[in-house]
Amino acid sequence: MKIAMLSTGEEVLHGDIVDTNAAWLSSVFYQHGFGLAKRSTVGDKLSSLIEELLMLSFNNDVVIVNGGLGPTTDDMSAAAAAKAAECKLVLFKQWLEQLEAIYARRGIPMPDSNLKQAMLPETAVILDNPIGTACGFKMLINDALFYFTPGVPSEFKLMAETQILPDLKKHNPEVESAACSRFYTFGLSESGISDKLDQMKLPQGYELGYRSYLPFIEVKLFGPSNQVEQRTKLMQIIHKHLEGNTVSIDAPMVEHIGQLLVDKSLTLSVSEKSSTGYLTYWLNGNENVERQFGHGWVLSGNNQTVTDDGDPLAAAFALAGATREKCGTDLALVTGKIEDGVFSVALSTSTGEWGALYQLSRKYPRDDQVKVISAAALDLLRRYLERKPMFGHYVFLQKMKEMHIPSSVL
Incomplete structure (x- = not known):
């Protein structure tokens, strides 16, 4: 079975919004055994829509069309579907009554423009939308089965999960997830x-x-x-x-680290120079890490809270120890300053401290640089939490120095 998805709308075509609906559908459908063979995008032009619907109908068995079911003049999916199938647009009283009931519950009259949402191709079968005014519908165009869906993500996902997937499974019981x-x-x-x-x-x-x-x-x-x-x-x-x-x-790195911190009941604080706040932002994006997080300090590269005296790794160790002490956490993770592509990372724990000095193998844009540095620091933390060898080998980082200071020396 060949399945395609067509996303509609100028805002999607021109990149004004990211097509998260397509990414979500691709993932969910694949998990259920209905992997997509093609994804395409077309703007709000009737002739372009009709042409794309016809091309998809000739080359696919099932097509999911997303968007273009609203009440405004640039919503043309229903009209394009009728033209492609060579049938008429007709008023579906069933959906008109539902629209009127929606506005009655709101205590306001239904705008005349919403009548357009009840005008569907005469061969269509309605797909219910319990949380919006745009119903979906399914119909044949040539020999391909088309499902037309609203573009609002919450409405689209609910329709896909509760109506489209069950319908596909019913008619294709041999498909394995x-x-x-x-x-x-x-x-x-x-x-x-x-x-x-x-x-x-x-x-x-x-x-x-x-x-x-x-x-x-x-x-x-x-x-x-x-x-x-x-x-x-x-x-x-x-x-x-x-x-x-x-x-x-099977889980992103920060999610995995968050679960380890919770399982081991360990708290964490962070001080940053070369990662410029990205590490703290990244960590706090996870609920488990957020629960175990103490403080995050972002220091400028010129900050002299801890001087390096020509030894940036020693400075990173000193900053890690001071951060753990001042914040009162079990662990403290540090990214030291960066100079000529050389940066340091360090981890302070009750059982000792570990740190390394790395040189970037190439010049990265600033946004990419902070991601690489933050990941190097997180990998040091992960290795400690997993009780793995503390220092890894990375093809894009040259390790210039590594050091371990046992707790007995601190």
Whole structure:
């Protein structure tokens, strides 16, 4: 079965808004065994809409159309569908009555423009929208089954989950759900990962995928969701190849760290120079970390609270110890100043302190630089929480120095 999604609207086409609906649908449909074969976008022009609907109908079995069901003149999905199917737009009294009831509950008269939302292709079957004024509908265009949905994310998701997916499953009971296991890696190149994993002979129905986004490369294992034992064995093989640089599995790195902090009942404070506040922002995006978080201090590169006297790693150690003491937390994580691409990270704990001096392998844009530095600091914390070797090897960071200070020396 070939399934496509068409997103409509000038604001989507021109990038004024990010098409989160398409990303969400792709993920959810794949998990249920209905992976998309194509995604496309078209603006609010009737001729363009009709042309795209026809092209999709010739090349796909199922098409999900998102957007263009509102009451304004630029909402043209219903009109385009009628033209493509060579049928008339007619008034669906069932939906008109529902619209009138919605406005009656609000205590205001229904605007005349909303009547347009009850005008649908005569061959359409209504898909209910219990939380909005735009009903969805399904119909055939040529031999392809089309589902038309509203663009508002909450309405679209509810319709997809409660009506479209059940309808697809009802008519395609042989389709098996799929699963995707994710390995989040830091410090490897995509080609390096590929060299390690491409020699794997995967069973039928399984495949590997890669997603590269700074500072991580995500390795994805796709396959049937009902083969738990087979999947577990494959994940063990992948993990063996990538273990030194795998920062989390099936959950983003910060989510994983947050769960570790909660499980171990450890509190954390942070002081930042080279990461300029990004590390604190990143950590506090997770509820578990937020519960265990003490204070986050952001210091300018010229701040002389702790002087380095020519030894930036020693300064990072001193700042980590001072941060943990002043904040009264179990752990303190620090990013030291950066100079000529060289930066330091340090972790202070009750059992000792660890730190390293790294040089960036290339010049990054500022936004990317703080992500790499923050991830290097977080990996030091993760390794401590997981009781793993404290210092990793990263292809884009040259380790200039590493140091461990036992608690007996502090």
